[in-house]
Amino acid sequence: MYDFSVIWDWIAFAVRWLHVVTAMAWIxxxxxxxxxxxxxxxxxxxxxxxxxxxxxxxxGGFYHIQKYLVAPENMPEHLIWHKWQSxxxxxxxxxxxxxxxxxxxxxxxxxxTKANLSLFQGILISGGSLTIGWIAYDFMCKxxxxxxxxxxxxxxxxxxxxxxxxxxxxxxxxxxxxxxxxFTATIMTGNVFFQIMPNQRIVVADxxxxxxxxxxxxxxxxxxxxxxxxxxxxxxxxxxxxxxPLAFGTEYSWIIASLIFLTGVTIRHYFNTMHATGQxxxxxxxxxxxxxxxxxxxxxxxxxxxxxxxxxxALTPYEQKFVSAKGFEEAYDVVLGNCSMCHAREPSWDGxxxxxxxxxxxxxxxxxRYADKIYMHAGLSTAMPPPNAIxxxxxxxxxxxxxxxxxxxxx
Numbered sequence: 001m002y003d004f005s006v007i008w009d010w011i012a013f014a015v016r017w018l019h020v021v022t023a024m025a026w027i028x029x030x031x032x033x034x035x036x037x038x039x040x041x042x043x044x045x046x047x048x049x050x051x052x053x054x055x056x057x058x059x060g061g062f063y064h065i066q067k068y069l070v071a072p073e074n075m076p077e078h079l080i081w082h083k084w085q086s087x088x089x090x091x092x093x094x095x096x097x098x099x100x101x102x103x104x105x106x107x108x109x110x111x112x113t114k115a116n117l118s119l120f121q122g123i124l125i126s127g128g129s130l131t132i133g134w135i136a137y138d139f140m141c142k143x144x145x146x147x148x149x150x151x152x153x154x155x156x157x158x159x160x161x162x163x164x165x166x167x168x169x170x171x172x173x174x175x176x177x178x179x180x181x182x183f184t185a186t187i188m189t190g191n192v193f194f195q196i197m198p199n200q201r202i203v204v205a206d207x208x209x210x211x212x213x214x215x216x217x218x219x220x221x222x223x224x225x226x227x228x229x230x231x232x233x234x235x236x237x238x239x240x241x242x243x244x245p246l247a248f249g250t251e252y253s254w255i256i257a258s259l260i261f262l263t264g265v266t267i268r269h270y271f272n273t274m275h276a277t278g279q280x281x282x283x284x285x286x287x288x289x290x291x292x293x294x295x296x297x298x299x300x301x302x303x304x305x306x307x308x309x310x311x312x313x314a315l316t317p318y319e320q321k322f323v324s325a326k327g328f329e330e331a332y333d334v335v336l337g338n339c340s341m342c343h344a345r346e347p348s349w350d351g352x353x354x355x356x357x358x359x360x361x362x363x364x365x366x367x368x369r370y371a372d373k374i375y376m377h378a379g380l381s382t383a384m385p386p387p388n389a390i391x392x393x394x395x396x397x398x399x400x401x402x403x404x405x406x407x408x409x410x411x
Contacts, residue, residue, distance in 0.1 A: 005376060012099045019092040023239075026085035027232055033082075034229045037222075038275035040067055049073065070215045075207040083197050090189035093239075097182055101126060101175055106318040107369055108175055113305050113313065115170040125170065126179060133159060133183045134190040141195075141224070149223065153230070153265075160184065160261055164254040173248035173304075174241065174358065177257050181238025184231050191224035229272070233264035245358030246299040256295050263291045307345055310363045322368035325408035327400060334397045335367050335374060338385050375405040 040052025051069035055062060101109045105119045109126065117125075137156055145152045163183055167176035199217035206213040237260050241247045247256055266284040274280035305313070315323060322328065342349045343361040359373070360366050367374065377384040378393070379401035385393055 003380065005372065006380065008099075008103075009376060012096070015092055015096045015099060019089060019096050022085055022088040022092060023236075026089045027236070029082050029085055030225070030229055030232060034225070034272065035275045036065065037067070038272055047072075070218055071203050071207055071213045075204065079204070081197075081200075083192060086189050086192040090185060093182060093185060097126070097178070101178065104372070106316070107372065109171055110316075111170070111172040111175075112316050113309070117170065122171070126175075129163070129167075129179065130183055130186045133163065133187050137187050138190065138194065146223070149226075153227070156187075156227075157258075157261060161254075161258045164257045168254040173245075173250070173253045177238050177241040177248045177253060180257050181235050181241070184235050184238070188228045188231055188235070191228055195224045196221040230265050230268050231261075233267060234261040237264070243357065245354055245356075247295075249304060249354070249358040250299050250301050252298040252301055256298055259291050259295050259298075263288050263295075266291070304345070304358075304360070307362060310360075310365060313365060315365055315368070319365050319368035321411065322371045322405070322408045323364050325404060325411055327404035327407050328364075328368075330400045331374075331404035332364060332367055334393075334400050335361050335378075338393045338397065339374075339378065342385070371405055371408065374401055379405065 036054060039054050041054065043053050046053060046066065049068045049070065049072060050066045053064065053066045055064055057063070102123050105122055109122050110117055110119065136159055140146070140152055140155060145155065160180065160183075164176070164180050167179050171179060199221045202217050203213040238257065241257075247253060250256070266288045270280040270282075270284040339361045341347065342352055343355045343359050345355070345360055345362065347353065347355060359370060361370060361374070379398050382398075
């Protein structure tokens with residue numbers, strides 16, 4: 001029978017690919033329409049109700065675009081709605097969160113050195129926490145704070161910093177940053193689903209009924225779209241952060257994540273201003289560089305447990321299952337001899353200062369914790385170790401890894 005681990009890995013790949021494609025479509029549409037709004041110009045003899053127009057050239061042709069601040073006098077025959085990119089991005093992201101961080105929670109979600117949680121408790125916190133941001137943010141937008149956009153964004157930033165710290169207290173570093181990204185992305189999709197689209201439907205319904213639409217609905221949608229525009233870049237970083245242990249594998253990863261939000265704001269402010277005025281404020285780049293220098297400095301502070309602490313820590317039930325399985329000692333020796341020179345708290349491989357992707361394989365608990373990944377990357381496939389470091393990684397040694405993991409699963 002085809003190994004289920006292989007099938008599951010390809011399912012995760014398919015969902016991840018869908019998530020990436022739809023996210024690109026959503027981000028592209030968001031950036032395009034914000035740039036379009038900011039580039040609109042007044043012109044003589046524009047139709048009644050038109051706020052501004054813009055000429056663009058692309059793909060060998062010219063485009064003449066006009067924006068109605070509220071709505072045209074009559075409902076157009078062909079109306080394109082931009083909503084599915086947001087919905088499918090969030091749904092596929094939620095599915096990927098479940099596949100990687102819920103099903104694989106013992107490895108990627110829970111950190112026994114931070115909090116003694118069961119997998120079920122971790123999943124409850126993971127799923128439940130994502131709604132907190134939307135509820136708080138939506139309440140603030142509908143209150144009098146909604147009339148003060150800058151103050152509103154500052155308060156949202158405070159909430160994000162608090163959540164970054166909270167996630168870091170209980171989850172692994174990579175899970176903490178990923179959840180902060182999912183927390184923010186939920187706010188963004190909530191804006192589309194609960195505010196932008198319903199308000200646009202009200203305007204369309206008024207047009208079809210022959211009523212004059214109220215301008216307030218367009219203003220609400222515009223405000224939420226602008227917020228999404230400024231949150232996009234930090235979310236992209238957070239979703240990719242699992243590739244960068246310097247971002248998630250330090251004591252101050254929650255501060256790094258918080259500062260990333262500020263760099264996203266400064267970069268977007270530059271381009272938004274440039275689209276509106278033709279010239280961006282150059283001070284934003286100086287601020288961004290300073291923030292990145294601070295981030296780089298914070299990333300050099302090591303995080304995680306020491307070798308001695310890892311050796312002394314009691315095995316979790318998940319780790320114990322793999323350590324007690326038949327063939328563990330042989331597989332453990334193979335991993336130490338072929339993987340630990342790079343995947344160590346202090347790598348001995350020339351040119352490496354940190355374990356690749358933050359994966360450490362030294363103690364029995366380390367190896368047991370990453371059993372499934374070792375099985376996929378160094379057992380079933382030849383992805384690891386790299387070609388120039390496999391002098392002793394023979395087919396026989398890979399077979400020992402495969403046999404060990406299968407024995408653990410059988411038990």
